[in-house]
Amino acid sequence: MRVAIIGSGIAGISLAYFLARSGIDVVVFEKRYPLYGASGRSSGGITLQFDKPEFVDLAKESLKIYDRVQSEVGFNFLYRHDGYIKVARNREDLEKLEKEVRVAKTKGVKAKIIEPEDVKEFVPDFNPDAIEGASYSEGGVIFPWPVIWGFAKGCKEMGVEIKKMSEVSEIIIEKGFVKGVKVNGEVYKADYVVNAAGAWSNEVSSLAGVGLDNRIIKEEVCVSESLKPYLDPYILDVSTGVYLSQSVRGEIVGGILGSEVEKPETSSTFEFLTKYAKRASELIPKLKGLTILRQWAGVYDVAKDEIPVVGLTSVSGFIQFNGLGKFGMCIAPALAKELAILIIRGENRKIEKFSPLRLKIHH
Amino acid sequence: MKSRKIVCRCEDITEEEIIHAIEEGYDDIESLKRYTGATTGACQGKGCLMHILRILSQKTGKSPEEIGITTQRPPVNPVPFYVLAEGEKE
Ligand SMILES: Cc1cc2nc3c(=O)[nH]c(=O)nc-3n(C[C@H](O)[C@H](O)[C@H](O)COP(=O)(O)OP(=O)(O)OC[C@H]3O[C@@H](n4cnc5c(N)ncnc54)[C@H](O)[C@@H]3O)c2cc1C
Ligand code: FES
Numbered sequence: 001m002r003v004a005i006i007g008s009g010i011a012g013i014s015l016a017y018f019l020a021r022s023g024i025d026v027v028v029f030e031k032r033y034p035l036y037g038a039s040g041r042s043s044g045g046i047t048l049q050f051d052k053p054e055f056v057d058l059a060k061e062s063l064k065i066y067d068r069v070q071s072e073v074g075f076n077f078l079y080r081h082d083g084y085i086k087v088a089r090n091r092e093d094l095e096k097l098e099k100e101v102r103v104a105k106t107k108g109v110k111a112k113i114i115e116p117e118d119v120k121e122f123v124p125d126f127n128p129d130a131i132e133g134a135s136y137s138e139g140g141v142i143f144p145w146p147v148i149w150g151f152a153k154g155c156k157e158m159g160v161e162i163k164k165m166s167e168v169s170e171i172i173i174e175k176g177f178v179k180g181v182k183v184n185g186e187v188y189k190a191d192y193v194v195n196a197a198g199a200w201s202n203e204v205s206s207l208a209g210v211g212l213d214n215r216i217i218k219e220e221v222c223v224s225e226s227l228k229p230y231l232d233p234y235i236l237d238v239s240t241g242v243y244l245s246q247s248v249r250g251e252i253v254g255g256i257l258g259s260e261v262e263k264p265e266t267s268s269t270f271e272f273l274t275k276y277a278k279r280a281s282e283l284i285p286k287l288k289g290l291t292i293l294r295q296w297a298g299v300y301d302v303a304k305d306e307i308p309v310v311g312l313t314s315v316s317g318f319i320q321f322n323g324l325g326k327f328g329m330c331i332a333p334a335l336a337k338e339l340a341i342l343i344i345r346g347e348n349r350k351i352e353k354f355s356p357l358r359l360k361i362h363h
Numbered sequence: 364m365k366s367r368k369i370v371c372r373c374e375d376i377t378e379e380e381i382i383h384a385i386e387e388g389y390d391d392i393e394s395l396k397r398y399t400g401a402t403t404g405a406c407q408g409k410g411c412l413m414h415i416l417r418i419l420s421q422k423t424g425k426s427p428e429e430i431g432i433t434t435q436r437p438p439v440n441p442v443p444f445y446v447l448a449e450g451e452k453e
Contacts, residue, residue, distance in 0.1 A: 033391050033393045035393065040397075145397055145398075156388070164391060164394075165391070224444075225441070273442070273447050274447045274448070277444040277447035277448040281444050281445070287444050288444050288445040289443060289444070291441040291442065291443045291444070292441060292443075292444065293441050
């Protein structure tokens with residue numbers, strides 16, 4: 001059995017890893033380089049607190065996988081588990097956090113609602129007047145680059161070929177069965193082709209004649225000069241989408257949750273910088289003197305129902321691993337592990353609810 | 364003592380380290396600069412990008428044009444938060 005994976009973001013590379021570990025022959029095609037997609041541009045926030053119980057399960061399992069894989073491949077993912085704080089600016093958003101905390105608790109995750117004043121226990125310079133309330137849960141920050149490199153290293157050691165600058169331009173299908181892909185004019189045979197193309201997922205599905213109508217989200221981020229260790233937990237303001245955390249290099253990495261765009265593009269805007277700086281310095285007034293060094297943007301995809309799209313399609317051998325959305329780094333490895341089982345056994349009840357067939361898109 | 368040929372002064376990276384990374388498979392400019400940290404220091408690559416491109420070109424046999432210049436990420440001149448925060452009134 002031979003599997004061709006399109007895309008070497010967290011979805012593609014972690015799936016390649018699990019398949020290769022079961023002895024499957026895998027090749028990964030990446031149109032640019034492994035950090036080109038959303039995974040390489042992500043801010044690496046890891047939370048176990050979601051409103052959907054199935055996300056909590058996936059995030060718990062993914063965290064275990066990160067922990068295990070970094071020792072298996074001998075690569076430090078630089079995971080800092082100093083917690084994940086969500087703050088709300090109004091009553092309505094705080095109620096959402098209360099619901100998430102209830103869900104988290106039923107799943108055995110450590111999570112609690114805290115008063116605005118209590119945020120100062122974790123972040124001494126926090127301004128409690130900027131919020132209505134907050135939640136604190138297990139989680140933290142992971143550095144996405146070593147994550148991708150580490151999985152890639154493990155893949156290569158198991159004989160997986162990761163082909164950079166290799167855009168899949170055609171998916172070859174005969175009588176409803178996948179036969180392979182065409183890349184830079186060359187044909188590669190495969191029994192399974194996996195769409196792990198992130199924001200480009202709609203395009204790749206259409207190469208297989210399969211409908212997928214995911215939304216494309218662009219998210220902007222920026223990074224400041226380095227400071228001494230200062231900000232331990234990851235902070236997300238759910239009311240404005242503004243988030244920030246400190247990287248292992250000491251930089252403050254911050255962004256604003258993305259919004260929908262027509263097609264994948266990664267231009268940076270000044271408007272983002274001003275909006276981010278304004279809210280970030282309301283939350284932590286001391287940041288005012290800080291300098292922003294670089295900014296960038298990334299794109300990811302999400303299904304209309306905001307549930308990942310993972311599994312078999314109407315074309316035999318064509319598989320989707322898409323729609324990871326704004327918390328893709330938190331949930332992808334666990335989905336990859338289950339998808340590998342689905343590909344090997346032909347079925348896996350555990351990820352039935354993510355089946356692409358639920359979307360019923362007609363073309 | 365072995366001579367250390369520094370190619371990126373801001374991040375203190377030697378030619379040897381760059382070559383090692385290329386040999387490990389970080390052999391395109393975007394991966395190389397992220398893996399080694401070269402070009403990401405205070406001068407944002409003004410002092411080292413050309414050296415890195417030369418080494419990469421020698422090791423991979425690709426021309427500097429094929430390798431390409433890495434994307435300059437704005438703002439090129441650092442901007443403080445307070446300037447930005449005051450830039451927009453609600
Ligand atoms: C700015 C930003 C911040 C984020 N912060 C967080 C966070 O804090 N926590 C969190 O959990 N998630 C976060 N996310 C979301 C997370 O990064 C994504 O959900 C996740 O990375 C998606 O992974 P992926 O593998 O599906 O896609 P990608 O990482 O985008 O990978 C897809 C790859 O497919 C390649 N490709 C596309 N078409 C083709 C083709 N035809 N042939 C070959 N290759 C192709 C692309 O080049 C790309 O490398 C963030 C995202 C962004 C943009
Ligand atoms: S010399 Fe390399 S970043 Fe300045």
